[in-house]
Amino acid sequence: MGAQLRVYKRRIKSVTATKKITKAMEMIAASRIVKAQRQVAASEPYATELTRAVTSVATSSTTKHALTTEVENPTRAAVLLITSDRGLAGGYSSNAIKAAEHLTSQLSSERKDVVTYIVGRKGLAYYGFRDRPVTDSWTGFTDNPTYADAKVVAAPLIEAITKDTAAGGVDEIHIVFTEFVSMMTQTPVERRLLPLTIAPSSAEESAEVFKRGGEVRPLFDFEPSAEDVLDALLPRYIESRIYNALLQAAASKHAATRRAMKSATDNAGDLIKSLSRLANAARQAEITQEISEIVGGASALADATAGSDR
């Protein structure tokens, strides 16, 4: 076999092996998306019921609480950034980080000190490389978060919002994560968790509010008292929102991995195709050369014997 042909054969073999790996990763990610999507759907009833409860307290009680009232001069804001532990997911983590950067600069321009909390090794590495201060970080569960993980993440945030700003507390909590819109679309979003924004966020919602405008909201009886209920609601609300964000981020990460691996598999397929064309051409050239060598050798031999006959 010619040297050129051998080089092509070897490359085709290695690309085929890579293609098998990326194909397997694509299929694993695809099956995980379905699982993650189911988890998001399963966590929805709790989140909706809790949000409903929180809104009804916020609208029907007049008590002042961190959950519902905005501080006049917010000076410190916490930002929780959710990224992934592992790469091979296209622009998934860097898009989330970019969104966090945008939010951070916006908050700084409003003269607020930003306190950063990070979930996922990718985000941590980005901040660590740039020597930025990170108040707290968690890794190891981004692929498959549980409610217990959400509680662990929420604990320091809850502590920070209940503390005074002078004592190291914060006035606002923001969260940056990748929203799972569909299999094909995942968008990084910035949300303010606290204080609550009761204002309708979309046109549809405001239409809904307008429609119900005349309706009288039920007057709630609080047991034991409005403050106690709010005190107990606040941590649950934060935990549930963080849990939902973690689940959505996990689903988005799997979707991003699937897409990245699909394009890697496609690229490998293209590469194999063009390499086999080149290998075919090399083989053909080799055969042609051999034939011309044989023909040349035969005619030289024929010439020689014809000469000796004479």
Added chain:
Amino acid sequence: MAAELHVELVAADRRVWSGEATLVVARITSGDIGVMPGHQPLLGVLESGPVTIRTSDGGTVVAAVHGGFLSFADNKLSLLAETAELADEIDPQRAERALDRAKSGDDDAAGRRADVRLRAVAAR
């Protein structure tokens, strides 16, 4: 037909039970409370304990609830719990083992959880 209220019992990661009921008994901070159709809108903090739901077809559903909320409005009762299990899903032997383990160690929270589970099984 007796008046009914709609009940949603949801845990953080799933919907545990939902359906129509005539009476729901749960424990909140100030004691046991029974909610029947047409109750005043209410928002309360749940204590860990068994929740008894009398369904409209005459059956009884018992669930172990570990902390959470109860909210009633528009004839709809939502029981929100971090963790909730139906009594039928609880394995009494396992809960008892957990209780023993918690007693021998110092894990108060685990002991309380196991205790609530056993009470829910007993109330079934």
